[in-house]
Amino acid sequence: FVFTPKLPNPETPTFCSGYVVLLGDHVTTDAGTGVVHTAPAHGQEDYFAWMAHHAQHHSDNTITCLVDEKGWFVTPKPRNPETPTKSSHLTYAGCYTAEAGTDLAGLFVQTQGTAKVLEQLAQSGALVSVSEITHRFPYDWRTKKPILLRATKQWFAKLDSLHALGHQDTLEPLLNDTTISHVQKVMLEHGGTDAWWTQPLATLLAPGFDPAQYVKGTDTLDVWFDSGSSWYAVLPKDTVADVYLEGSDQHRGWFQSSLLTSLAVQRKAPYKNVITHGFILDERGQKMSKSLGNVLVPHDIIEGHPKKKIPAYGVDTLRYWVASTDYTSQVGIGPSTMVKISDHVRKVRNTARFLLANLNDFDPRVDAVAYDDMTSLDQYMLHLLHELQAQITDGLVDFLNVEMFDGLD
Structure with missing residues (x-):
């Protein structure tokens, strides 16, 4: 038409x-x-x-x-x-x-x-x-x-035929402890990192490598390479970190670059566990921004801010909020959230005070009661305490803080 x-x-x-x-x-x-x-x-x-x-x-x-x-x-x-x-x-x-x-x-x-x-x-x-x-x-x-x-x-990049490369014979991997130490030595002897551009390929290669088989690249490495190789500088040799913890945006960044560099050098991952956390938003689920006026800084929560009508909750209340939050997703925080958290902390403190007051002059050698002599209610409370202990232990092992605090609630 x-x-x-x-x-x-x-x-x-x-x-x-x-x-x-x-x-x-x-x-x-x-x-x-x-x-x-x-x-x-x-x-x-x-x-x-x-x-x-x-x-x-x-x-x-x-x-x-x-x-x-x-x-x-x-x-x-x-x-x-x-x-x-x-x-x-x-x-x-x-x-x-x-x-x-x-x-x-x-x-x-x-x-x-x-x-x-x-x-x-x-x-x-x-x-x-x-x-x-x-x-x-x-x-x-x-x-x-x-x-x-x-x-x-x-x-x-057309990736359709990349799988064929997996069946091709390749040269010995160039990146290992020996070659890295050699390059470090060359840089110390020839003016630092400029040696990569000023020295010939034969000087940069460790003994046993044929310069005719390699080409010196001048492209910039991924910006995450420096932090991705932090395991080499921070961890003792042959040590694997228990946990790598970062935001959800680091699957492509730090998590991946750390894995690639570690596999290339020591043939294993640098970490046992990867924990991905969400980001802090306001109570409406919006990103905190100065232009929106919804930013809540930790200092205001701890010390209070009269102009913003924020009372001083103290550091323990802030710590309780951090520890009891499900960090696997986005986390909201604001005035009403802190009021609820403050109530939780108050209940825990009051309960602890009550228990300590009743146990002030308790001597287990004299006052302890055998399990069989306890009332059914006391036995049931011990059962709940045992379950809570197991839940907290499992939560610590699995890095699930929220499950521990669910038991307290």
């Missing part, structure tokens, strides 16, 4: 006289007309519809994005008059740039650019009405500003 657009641009000789209507699976007919605008450079569903059309017709699928990385309309590039015009009206070579026009170049899309487009529609007689609506739109969590999607060129 082809229609004639209402916005001819006499300044652009390559004006496109019509556009093809695409069929898209993402468009529904249960609401509206079932016809939507398509912007392959600014929407994922539109992009897939565009690529599917060109895959079906074996035509050029080049996409020209008229918006730069700052959200401004870019100046349209003039078409080379010697280049023949392609038959498909969906080709972006000239058509879409002509639609944008030179009047839009340099204008921010979501402000001045939008106003200019409305002005052009009104001048051409194609504008029926203008009104504001409320709809869902992506916003940046940090700047709180709307996000404009853009199609950009990216490169990807």
Whole structure:
């Protein structure tokens, strides 16, 4: 289907006289007309519809994005008059740039650019009405500003045939204790880390390695390599850490880099357990931010903050909150949370005071009661105490603090 657009641009000789209507699976007919605008450079569903059309017709699928990385309309590039015009009206070579026009170049899309487009529609007689609506739109969590999607060129590593490398014979691994010590010695003798760039490959390689079999790389290592090799400097030789503890964002970072470097050098993981914790949010589940005014710092909880109307809870209350929280997911904290935690701490303290007061002059050699002589209620309480002890012990072994405090509650 082809229609004639209402916005001819006499300044652009390559004006496109019509556009093809695409069929898209993402468009529904249960609401509206079932016809939507398509912007392959600014929407994922539109992009897939565009690529599917060109895959079906074996035509050029080049996409020209008229918006730069700052959200401004870019100046349209003039078409080379010697280049023949392609038959498909969906080709972006000239058509879409002509639609944008030179009047839009340099204008921010979501402000001045939008106003200019409305002005052009009104001048051409194609504008029926203008009104504001409320709809869902992506916003940046940090700047709180709307996000404009853009199609950009990216490169990807094709991994389809990597599995074949697992059946290939490779050279002896270059990274081990001997080669690392040799490189360290070379750096000490030849001006530090600059030795990697100033010394030949034969000097950097340990004895027994043929320089003809290796190529010295000058690329920068992953930024996590330094922290990922911390086990080498911190742990005694042949020692494995009991726990590596970090946030959920470190599966790709510290956890992985530590595992890779350790496996390369000592053929084993540097840790026995990996614990992933969530992040601290406010009571509404929002990220703490100074701009939102929802930041709660530990000092205010411990010492109090009169201006914020936060009482002084003391360090034990804060410690109780940390220890009793399910760290495996996101953790919320705020004024009401601290009130509840303070009540828990008060109950524990009052119970401890009551027990200690009753045991003030207790002498187990004289006052102890044999289990068989106890009342059924006392025996049952000892049973509950034994279960609590087992629950706390298991929680400590499995690093599940929340299970220990569930037993106390």
